[in-house]
Amino acid sequence: MRLRGIIYSSIILCFLQVCLSSCGEDDLKNAPKLSDTVSLNTDRTLKVDIIYSDSAKVKAQGFAPILDKVTPLNGSAGYQEMPKGVKINFYSDSLTIKGSITSDYAIMRDLEKTATFRRNVVVVNESMTFNTEELIWDQNKKMFFSPKGIVTRPDGTVLNAVKFTATEDFSTITYENASGEIYVPENFGQ
Template sequence: MFRLLKLSVLGVSFYAMFACGSGDLKKVEQINLQDTIQVDTTKGAEIIYSDSAKVKAKLKAPVLLYFKTKNPYYEMPKGIDVVFYDENLKPTSTVVSDYAIRRENEKTVELRKNVVAKNSEGKTFKSEELIWDENTKKFYSNTLVTIITDQATISGTSFWALEDFSYYEIKQGAGPIQFNTDMDTTASK
């Protein structure tokens, strides 16, 4: 069965080579190169990120694909769940998404589709795309983002945040803000 499949693939490659003009020969070579990319598959993956022997984050993915190319990358087509920790191993923030890709050389993780991040203060950040730059230890997004707090729900065109989401900046933010009316007004007199 395997030989028959291999012969079929070889036959299709030869057919494509002879059916195409000489200008398309490069395209056929690229297709054949793509077939030889080595991909490792892990199911139920759990990755621990550490720095100086201290755990910084734990990532879980139902499926983890590792593409061994010139620019290697990990793809998590069924999403991820990440927990970030402080120096005392106390969770500081969480991030989930339906899809993620980590580019190893750039040390960036692109999170896409239903991205939700929460910090220890209970603030929730929602977007369709969020990029984690491991070098700068920051998250950023150039797509619509919504931040939900106890006092407000603010949407903006883009934003960036520290890794633990304790500090963030949003661009072109808009939304209703609820102020505490029980504040002591005598302090300003």
């Protein structure tokens, strides 16, 4: 009986050795080295309320539930990410809201001086509402850019705009290849 147990134990041990030795190459040899990855330092701020002023005049106010300031430890340029979205109100000289931008996500890149708004982006001012999935603000050019979106005017005009561009205050907008429904008053041409 005891001999039979020793034989079974020997067979099981041999089987385990065969199984373990047939596992192939070591997967750790194929894994990237830790020194090749980028380490990040992240500072998180909750319930952010930022006021932007120029010459002691309030120009804009931004709200974000979460603001992550990310600084790569390898010395590359940092960025600020708003993973839960952002709302920015723009103010006139009399401190009334003259427009806004909202989005479900935003990222500001320090080196490029750009802000990219993504997912459910809505721009509102007195002359239009612009809906898109991506809007980029270039601080150096003082311009907004979007590959495409929908422009809705107060008179009911709805346009599908391609290559949308706007000045920083949205006073001048341009787009290409627009199509849509345009409102024409009944007494047009009389």
